Amino acid sequence: MWSEERSFVFRISLEAQFPDDYEGPHDEHAWLREWELQIKPVLIKNLFETLREYPAWKAHVRNRGKSPTEEIEVAMTRDFSPAP
Known part of the structure; x- marks a missing residue:
């Protein structure tokens, strides 16, 4: 079987900014937890809902060790x- 491949990267960079008198991660990275627990799951769910609108294409998460x-x-x- 002949197979062709192409990659497309959609990168999201996260950044938190704090006032000059901020003394370190006393909030235990609450901004990052908000991303991991609230924003990212919704983003992934919405992505797969959109991809399912194109039934000729099959989508799945692929783990490459990261x-x-x-x-x-x-x-x-x-x-x-x-x-067949």
Whole structure:
């Protein structure tokens, strides 16, 4: 079977800014927890809901050994093989 591949990167960089008198992570990185527990799950859910609108394509999360707190890869596949 012939296979072709292409990558597309959608990168989100997180940054928290604090006033000059801030003395360190006393909030235990609450801003990062908000991303991990509230924003990221909704973003991923919405992404897959959108991808399901294109039934010719199959989407799944692919793990390449990185932590899901650092990277989530979504693999998209379209099969052009004739139906059996």
